[in-house]
Amino acid sequence: ETGVTQSPTHLIKTRGQQVTLRCSSQSGHNTVSWYQQALGQGPQFIFQYYREEENGRGNFPPRFSGLQFPNYSSELNVNALELDDSALYLCASSPGGNKPVGGYTFGSGTRLTVV
Amino acid sequence: QKEVEQDPGPLSVPEGAIVSLNCTYSNSAFQYFMWYRQYSRKGPELLMYTYSSGNKEDGRFTAQVDKSSKYISLFIRDSQPSDSATYLCATLVNTGNQFYFGTGTSLTVIP
Numbered sequence: 001e002t003g004v005t006q007s008p009t010h011l012i013k014t015r016g017q018q019v020t021l022r023c024s025s026q027s028g029h030n031t032v033s034w035y036q037q038a039l040g041q042g043p044q045f046i047f048q049y050y051r052e053e054e055n056g057r058g059n060f061p062p063r064f065s066g067l068q069f070p071n072y073s074s075e076l077n078v079n080a081l082e083l084d085d086s087a088l089y090l091c092a093s094s095p096g097g098n099k100p101v102g103g104y105t106f107g108s109g110t111r112l113t114v115v
Numbered sequence: 116q117k118e119v120e121q122d123p124g125p126l127s128v129p130e131g132a133i134v135s136l137n138c139t140y141s142n143s144a145f146q147y148f149m150w151y152r153q154y155s156r157k158g159p160e161l162l163m164y165t166y167s168s169g170n171k172e173d174g175r176f177t178a179q180v181d182k183s184s185k186y187i188s189l190f191i192r193d194s195q196p197s198d199s200a201t202y203l204c205a206t207l208v209n210t211g212n213q214f215y216f217g218t219g220t221s222l223t224v225i226p
Contacts, residue, residue, distance in 0.1 A: 004158075033212070040123065042203055042216030043159065056212040090158050101147050101207065104214075106158035 004093050004107035012113045013081050021076045021110045023091030029105070031055070032074040034066060035090040037109070043090055049074055078112075086114045116141055121204055121217025130226050134191040138204035138217045141185065145206040145215075148180045150189045153201045153219065162189070162202075194224045 005024040013019050025032050031050045035043035045058035049068035063079040072093070078085055088109040095103045121138045128134055136150075147166055151159035165171045168182045179188040187204050201219040 033214075035214075035216075040218065042119075042121070042205075042218045043214070044216075045213040048212045058213060092158075101149060101164045102161065104161065106151075106160070108156070108158045111156075 004091055004105050006089075006091050006107040006110050008110060009108070010111045010113075012115060015081055015083060015114055017081050018077065018079045019081060019112060021078075021089050021091075021112070023074045023076070023093075023107060025072045025074065025091075025093035026105050029093035029095050029103075030072050031094045031096060032068055032072065033092045033094075033104075034074070034076045035092065036060070036085075037088040037090055038084075039087070046076065081114045083114050086112060088112075118142055118215040119204060119206055119217045122220055123218050125221040125223065127223045127225060128194055130194060130196060130224055132194050132224070134194050134198070134222060134224075136189040136191075136202050136204075136220050136222070138187040139185055140187065140206050140215070142206070142208070142215075143182070143185070144208045146209040147207040148178070148187050149205040149207070149214070150176075150178055150187075151203040151205060151216075153203060155200075159203055194222075196224045196226050199223045 033048040034046040037043040047057040048055045052068045065077045068074045090109045092106045119140045149164040150162045153159045171178045175192045177190040203219045204217040205214045
């Protein structure tokens, strides 16, 4: 059984550019959530996808968007990058919504630096 | 006011010490209370969770939730250098899909 895989592990972008981050969910999981973790902070919820539909969104602007594919993998897209978007982006998958809590598995994240 | 408050530390203790990590929260609707461990350059890893109030023990780790005071605690007994990491508390309402995390406490256990 594989865990949650995120790619790339690191990348550097210029302010104003666009970026796509990818996440392969754990086998058997149909729900993917994305979190942003700024340096020295806890993860902040961006949004969740359940069976290819957005299933809740945190306090992030529309330039943060996502997709979930039929195989339950997911993408996070960020347009018009700002310096404050520099953070670790975490993907988490679970077998069904957020329950059971014990089945919620995080990937190692993508470290995005905006210069 | 943040949903979950956590002292960021850093906390440094000698090997074998008992460690106490704490969070407070503001929303009485929270029903799930989790503790995650995060090593450098890694994603959070679930240590344990409790539903509603009470204690839960798993080996050297004990989680406590006091809903009357909105206080969450994690105790680590006989701390080991391998416990050195950032510890994050998190909460969830019963019908919600958004985890609310504290800022994390950085712990170093000195051999």
